[in-house]
Amino acid sequence: xxxxxxxxxxxxxxxxxxxxxxxxxxxxxxxxxxxxxxxxxxxxxxxxxxxxxxxxxxxxxxxxxxxxxxxxxxxxxxxxxxxxxxxxxxxxxxxxxxxxxxxxxxxxxxxxxxxxxxxxxxxxxxxxxxxxxxxxxxxxxxxxxxxxxxxxxxxxxxxxxxxxxxxxxxxxxxxxxxxxxxxxxxxxxxxxxxxxxxxxxxxxxxxxxxxxxxxxxxxxxxxxxxxxxxxxxxxxxxxxxxxxxxxxxxxxxxxxxxxxxxxxxxxxxxxxxxxxxxx
Numbered sequence: 001x002x003x004x005x006x007x008x009x010x011x012x013x014x015x016x017x018x019x020x021x022x023x024x025x026x027x028x029x030x031x032x033x034x035x036x037x038x039x040x041x042x043x044x045x046x047x048x049x050x051x052x053x054x055x056x057x058x059x060x061x062x063x064x065x066x067x068x069x070x071x072x073x074x075x076x077x078x079x080x081x082x083x084x085x086x087x088x089x090x091x092x093x094x095x096x097x098x099x100x101x102x103x104x105x106x107x108x109x110x111x112x113x114x115x116x117x118x119x120x121x122x123x124x125x126x127x128x129x130x131x132x133x134x135x136x137x138x139x140x141x142x143x144x145x146x147x148x149x150x151x152x153x154x155x156x157x158x159x160x161x162x163x164x165x166x167x168x169x170x171x172x173x174x175x176x177x178x179x180x181x182x183x184x185x186x187x188x189x190x191x192x193x194x195x196x197x198x199x200x201x202x203x204x205x206x207x208x209x210x211x212x213x214x215x216x217x218x219x220x221x222x223x224x225x226x227x228x229x230x231x232x233x234x235x236x237x238x239x240x241x242x243x244x245x246x247x248x249x250x251x252x253x254x255x256x257x258x259x260x261x262x263x264x265x266x267x268x269x270x271x272x273x274x275x276x277x278x279x
Contacts, residue, residue: 002135003084004279006091009139012277013073013095016141018103020275021068022061024054027210028247028272035184035244043242047184050237050270061103064271065182068105069143071096071125072203078134089127092139097121108146128200140207140276148185148269151177154199157261166191166263167226173265174230174246179239182269186210187230187249190264192256201252202266207274210248223249237270247272 029051036047057064073092077083083091100107100122107122153173157165170189177185190201213220226249236242247270256262 001080001082002078003082004137006083006085006088006094008279009083009088009091009137010095010098012139012279013092013141014099014102016139016275016277017071017096017099017105017143018061020141020143020273021063021065021103021105023058023275024064024271025274028270029054031210031247032184032270035247039237039242039244042240043236043244046237046240046242047244054271063103063105064273065145065269066106067108067145067147068100068122069145069273070109070149071100071122072142072144073125073127074130074138074140074142074204074207075127076130076132076136076138078136079131080133080135081137092127093123093125096123096125096141105143128204137279138276139279140274142203142207142274144203144273145182145269148177148181148267151181152199152202152264152266154195154262154264156195157263158259159261161261163222165261167222167229169263170226170249170265171229171233173267174235175233177267178235181267183235183239184237184244184247184270186268186272187226187246188266188268189249189251190253190266191251191262192254193262194256194260195262197254198262198264199266201254202264205250205252206266206268206272207276208248208250214251216253219251219253223251 188202188205190198230246235245
């Protein structure tokens with residue numbers, strides 16, 4: 001049984017919060033550098049500005065965006081790991097608290113959805129746990145801004161809606177989002193499971209590297225088809241028109257009930273922030 005002390009977890013989460021909010025992932029950066037060559041006029045100017053903003057944020061260790069998000073944390077914990085020194089959830093939240101304080105990141109979390117009192121440290125985080133084999137601990141922090149989060153949608157389709165119903169709902173969601181999701185976006189899709197699991201799959205889909213299609217050829221084809229259709233909407237960078245509305249479409253699937261076809265779409269903005277560490 002391998003032991004991991006909560007102090008190490010807290011320090012890791014704090015650094016992940018800061019890095020995710022100040023440094024764009026290499027796959028996102030590379031994609032924007034590539035597509036900027038395909039645009040002209042205002043669309044190209046917007047993408048150039050995004051790249052310049054990324055450079056400044058990384059160099060100055062400043063937030064890429066003023067909305068530094070709500071901290072979404074994915075934890076993959078090996079069944080042969082024992083957390084010592086305290087509770088895992090407390091360690092994660094302390095890491096978020098420190099990261100947002102030390103990184104001078106905006107605190108955007110309110111304690112109650114109606115009374116709206118700011119917690120002043122961006123906690124609590126939303127934490128998703130997954131028990132896996134081995135003695136490792138993988139932590140992924142995704143600071144989710146609510147420009148894109150508010151544009152996400154879920155629908156309980158029925159099997160008769162089929163693949164055409166899925167594609168129509170995804171495309172409708174992107175069109176309704178328009179500029180509000182801060183395009184070019186990443187489109188995370190969860191299909192199957194039940195009501196809540198489809199949404200978790202959609203959010204996890206945003207964590208996949210852009211150049212890695214779904215391992216199932218059928219779903220990889222649907223991803224490519226949807227990406228093409230989305231990029232033909234002419235929403236474009238920042239919603240100002242252009243060829244690049246989405247950088248990627250990622251689909252996750254799971255078994256479901258014979259009477260159901262749950263579908264969730266979670267949108268990630270043009271920086272689609274996330275950082276991970278393996279302890």
